[in-house]
Amino acid sequence: MKYLSLFGLAIVLSGAFACSTKQTQEPIHEDINLMIKAEKVAEHDSQSIFRYILDNGTMQVELSNYGGLISKIIAPDKTGKLENVTLTFDTVEEFLTKPNPFFGATAGRIANRIAKGKFELDGKTYELATNNGENHLHGGLVGFNKKVWTPETYTNDSTVGVKMTYLSMDGEEGYPGTLSTTLWMELTLDNTLRIRFESTTDKKTIVNLTNHTYFNLGGMKRDVQDHEFQFWADAYTPVDAGLIPTGEIKDVTGTPFDFRSPKILADQIVANGGGFDHNLVMKTEKSDEMKHFAKVRHAESGRVMDMYSDNVGVQFYTANFVKDFSGADGKTYDKHWGFCLESQNWPDAINHDNFPSPILNPGEKYEHTIEYRFSVEK
Template sequence: MKLSNIYVLAISLSLAFACSQKQTQEPIQEEINLMIKSEKVAEHNGQPVFHYVLDNGTMQVELSNFGGLVHKIITPDKNGNKENITLTFDTVEEFLTKPNPFFGATAGRVANRIAKGKFVLDGKSYELARNNGDNHLHGGVEGFNKKVWTPETYSNDSVVGVKMTYLSVDGEEGYPGNLKTTLWMELTTDNTLRIRFEAVTDQKTILNLTNHTYFNLGGVKRDVLDHEFQFWADAYTPVNEELIPTGEVKDVTGTPFDFRSPKNLGEQIAANGEGFDHNMVMKLEKSDEMKHFVQVKHPESGRVMDMYSDNMGVQFYTANFVKDFQGADRKTYDKHWGFCLESQIWPDAINHENFPSPILNPGEKYEHTIEYRFSVEK
């Protein structure tokens, strides 16, 4: 039974600007409406689960504090038709009981794979769950994607959002240290979904957080092979048959990973084989710079998504393992029906001395920002 606890906050802003086409023309009024809708939809392990709608008048982002989840992103195409552009379920409640390939989830403590579920920290060996063949994936059996986060809505003149916190206790899923993570998920007036992470620990640990939304800018009607991608990446990290990085950092020149100019995804997948599930190298040194990582275009709908991040890599995944999956709107998702752009430290970094370090020490603050900026080309 749906629980009826609804909270709505709206901010209306009127922006006036003059049109220069006629000297006597009256100013045009354009109204921007920022709204947060919050509804309690379930309880999980005795904690309330909420469904949130962030609305700026042009697009909507639906979230949940279960799993720090992006539930849906609804954006207009070049004709103004609004559609959901993510792979998902119809309701948040379904995420509580139905397995899924990390749709929209916050992945942690450590996103991506750790070889053999093992790592060494200060001479001590740690063993994690092997939940992806012989390897550890996305935080384990019950990673951050299955936790209920403590939420708080917020707003100002330019954003509406939800702040969420989660305390991962020492030993959870085999990781050391009590880790407090804060997650902000917000929608701006200029059609940007911004995701920000901060975390602190009381013991030396490893950390690599990301969001795992599957996008389909065509409105999730078929595969994404007709999308065009451009990555500002000169290198990638090759993987073995288990999708674990080999430790090499390879130049993209002359390979199917060279997206430095816009490329059709279907053509690049045909050149690469089964698809992509690889880390694209965006930076060689850590910095606070918000770098333009990727631009994705869907020519038919006119939708464009630009991704920016301050992290060092982005895992490019083309839903290679999705097959006959019953998703939202009675659609059956299949191979290559979506793509993920998972901003993160490079995979299995703790086991490669030449990779950026995922170690977080007491007294340090982990910070990570991702922006997905949406627009339309006619």
């Protein structure tokens, strides 16, 4: 283990933080650029909220144990200029008091939508909050994005990160079973932001966890319609007017959802008659394979982001419902100012027998890994 620091400063620890976070005393080696800063910034429900900055000498990731939140990603452009590339607030503290459309949040127990907030499990009907019209969205009124996770920092020769745990009790937000979840958020020396989830349950339940960061590789100067997207997806799941999947699995050929060759987003938005909020099919069965889901390029800045995951789908969302939102650095975010790549099981899967199952049984382990790999093309 290495001693953790940032900009030559020792890690800032409060008494409460020291109880839940490992401290190490060995000096950092000169050839290792991985560093972390931790700062207590608030309390919520008598629990400490921390802001962390992960730094690998090239880029930085700011996150928090409030909501398993990624609040900022600072990445260089082709000239070396560092800029934030996520929609966010100026401070972590603002996430506790200001409504926002899931900026950077961990979404769960079930990410995305459940039709009419209802599902059946072993003959019993469960009713959840309908917080998105008549449907349930991203875990309900107080989902994982509003929970305080128990944090612990870690580092090795190639990775620095924060491990967080949360225990969701039986009946929370209407879901069955006590669900124990561990979340790792880490930055590597090769500019990969890796997110890993593991969950177990004491009772049959459903699980679908993801991260909901809104990216803008241009550094928040304008919307993302000038970004180029490529997805390795041959199919998508069409939706109804409420954005609930119809149950059909449709070939992307000849549709605006065909991103198998690189496409400029603006052209596809026009072809689709508006933005995207759809699940692209990456696999039809679950497996451990880390598949290349997407590549996003921004020519002006030179920034590139490749996404890999072991899951079966990715929700491609182009911030269709963001309007006149006061964000960080005095910027006003508007429609299409960001995009989300939410690695996931297919939406409303519990209500579609032909979709991959979101059911987790006692004795099983839910596992999910996402990687966002950042680079620059000049």
